[in-house]
Amino acid sequence: MTGTQVGQVSADLPRSRQVSENQCHMCMPIGAVAVFKGIENAMVLVHGSQGCSTYMRLANVEHYNEPVDIASSSLNEKQAIYGGEANLRKAMDNVIRVYQPVVLGILTTCLSETMGEDLERIVSSYVQENGITHISIIPINTPSYSGSQSEGFWAATRGVIAYCARPTLPHQRINVIVPHISPADIREIKRILDYAGLSYTLIPDYSMTLDRPYEGRYLKIAPGGTSVNEIAEMPGSPVTIQFGSTCPNSLSPGLFLKEKFGVPLINLPLPIGLKNTDLFVEAITKISGQPVPDALTLERGWLLDGMADSHKFNAEGRPVIYGEPELVYAFATLCAENGAAPVVIASGTTNSLIATCLAPLIETADEPPVILEGADIAAIEEAALKTGSNIAIGHSGGKSLTERHDIPLVRIGFPIHDRTGGQRILSAGYRGTLAFLDRFTNTLLETKYATYRQKIKEEYCNTEGI
Ligand code: SF4
Known part of the structure; x- marks a missing residue:
């Protein structure tokens, strides 16, 4: 396996089926x-x-x-x-x-x-x-x-903005456009923006509508969300930050605002991982003209400390990462910067810029990962087995990696239907990255301690039981 093919499935994987088998994406x-x-x-x-x-x-x-x-x-x-x-x-x-x-x-x-x-x-x-x-x-x-x-998700975000946005007098609220992430991640991004002292219009903001504090009563429409008036005024913003590095131009809401209304666009990867979060923090401190807030400096320091603590374990990780392109790209870079070089990077989506985004990572990798676009879970399983993957990162659709092949799964993305708390999974920012990193490293350690006696036995004992 050469490991850099982009397509439905790597060329030398047996293609025994002509239909999608256990889709990696939802509708x-x-x-x-x-x-x-x-x-x-x-x-x-x-x-x-x-x-x-x-x-x-x-x-x-x-x-x-x-x-x-x-x-x-x-x-x-x-x-x-x-x-x-x-x-x-x-x-x-x-x-x-x-x-x-x-x-x-x-x-x-x-x-x-x-x-x-x-x-x-x-x-x-x-x-x-x-x-x-x-x-x-x-x-x-x-x-x-x-x-x-x-x-x-991208088509609807772009469609809502295209429908509501109107030529507006310039104002100071920046536009922030997020991809399909958890409500907890949206709250974390808002917290970082608040620390930087910026006013902003974040779209779509389901951080309170899809993750509500207990109220004891059903609400037909939950309060919260981006207001139509703010969306209408997005063309008057000084800049758009879009977390859409893999978003194709034809679906990009930020590009629409730039081309139709001249709003400058800063297109970033999701702030998941040290480098990606640094890019976000650099962008907002440049916009605000203020130094990096002390709280974020502390959080970055804790993340660095955690990376140093866990790197000696992570080198044993051979992750298969799958799901929505923007998340997959962010987690692939996070794993690479923590010494767990991804062996398979896959998405069920075909129309994205993920292969272009991953080119630098592939060029510098000792063992280039297999890249799969438009993949189903069956193809991902095949690639994971061929590359000797020992840990998976993705949504619940890939639980068969654990059930059939004993590859433990660290759950992120959508949907999480076989565990509770999908809406609270935090991976964004320095804090979220550290929380994910601990989960990832501990999953590796859990497998290690559960299997090392058996491995020693297999490696050093002969068949007569010595
Ligand atoms: S894929 Fe989605 S839109 Fe199409 S039939 Fe199924 S549920 Fe309906």
Whole structure:
């Protein structure tokens, strides 16, 4: 295995199947749902069958452990033949009556896209005929057969900004655009921005809507999220920081703001890992003109201390890293800077810049990793076995790596459906990086102490039991 192939699966891996086997990614509208949950007073409606919205609700509820309402236009066989416009209109009537949202996101599905539903036309004629001026109804095309949740997330973030943004007088609030990360990571990024004394518009902000303190009552729309007024004013911002180094240009919200409104764009990797967090802190201190806050200097020092403590164990790690491109890239660089060189780096997404981003890491690696794009979990398992991986980093979809092959899994990303607390997994910033690093190193140590007696026996004792 040469180890640098980019494609569905490395060329010398046996390709015994012609279909996807245990997908590594989730469906495109799921990513878009998270975006609308991060907009203030927003509700989301999926134009498709009830099964689509049920699947999306289930995946989100299991991960975030919160009520996640997603409406459906309930298409069935009849609408598949005669069209779903009447259903969608009725669904919009019902959602507006019951939820009274300020923003209503309408997402397509495999079915409505295949039917050729003209979402833009249906929504604009519905708005005109009903004289709707107080609700932003935002249609987003999310054909799941042509994209993953990652692309759905970027498409919806860009779509919301494109719909709401207006030419605005210059102001001092910077734009911050985040990818599909945990609510805990969003809170950490906001905490770092607050330390730097910057005012900002962060989108999408589901840090409070998808991870709420206990209140003992159900809320139709949870408070929190980015306000439409702030989104409208994003064009007046002095700069956009986007954590989207792997985001393709065609989906990039930050690039849209730059090209349409001239807002300068600083496109960074996620602040996960020492170097990546340094890049973020350097950017915000440059913008603020202030020195690095003492609290962040301390946290960086603790991270360095932790890296020194754990590096002697990490060198034994041969991680397979998989999931959404932005997370995968951040964790690959984190592992590399901690001496655990990744052996497989994989994503279920095909449309990303991950291979370009990873080029420097591959060039300098003693043993170049296998890179898989558009991969399913079966292909990742094959690559992990061939490369002798001994630890995995990714979402719950790859739990078969542990169940079938005894490769322990450090869970990050979406979805986490077989453990509790997916919404609280913290990996961003110096604090988050250190928390992850401890989990990673301790997972290696756990395997080591559980298996070393057996390994010694296998290595030094002969078959007569000596
Ligand atoms: S949009 Fe497509 S992939 Fe997603 S749940 Fe519906 S049918 Fe399945």
